[in-house]
Amino acid sequence: xxxxxxxxxxxxxxxxxxxxxxxxxxxxxxxxxxxxxxxxxxxxxxxxxxxxxxxxxxxxxxxxxxxxxxxxxxxxxxxxxxxxxxxxxxxxxxxxxxxxxxxxxxxxxxxxxxxxxxxxxxxxxxxxxxxxxxxxxx
Numbered sequence: 001x002x003x004x005x006x007x008x009x010x011x012x013x014x015x016x017x018x019x020x021x022x023x024x025x026x027x028x029x030x031x032x033x034x035x036x037x038x039x040x041x042x043x044x045x046x047x048x049x050x051x052x053x054x055x056x057x058x059x060x061x062x063x064x065x066x067x068x069x070x071x072x073x074x075x076x077x078x079x080x081x082x083x084x085x086x087x088x089x090x091x092x093x094x095x096x097x098x099x100x101x102x103x104x105x106x107x108x109x110x111x112x113x114x115x116x117x118x119x120x121x122x123x124x125x126x127x128x129x130x131x132x133x134x135x136x137x138x
């Protein structure tokens with residue numbers, strides 16, 4: 001991942017631009033999240049965007065996100081992107097980007113909803129999911 005996306009180390013903590021295609025039929029909305037998997041089996045929820053309209057096929061670098069979508073709370077306690085900045089010598093940090101195609105127009109969540117609630121509502125309504133992993137170390 002580019003240093004431009006980093007938090008604290010360097011860069012501007014800017015979320016990356018993302019594109020996708022091949023959304024399955026019946027998709028009414030999309031949820032996008034990023035989970036950081038660290039060597040010590042720790043995990044950090046780094047970004048959650050719920051209720052993205054099904055006809056959207058990309059997210060711009062740094063936002064803004066579609067008007068009807070909603071960023072929800074990450075593991076820092078607030079919505080927003082947690083960019084890569086692993087401690088030196090900490091090993092590989094895997095950023096798992098997940099797009100979930102849902103059978104409902106929107107899941108009933110708010111900006112302060114927990115990642116657990118968003119994940120539960122997403123999994124209850126998912127038609128299909130796809131993942132992409134980026135690897136970061138220092």
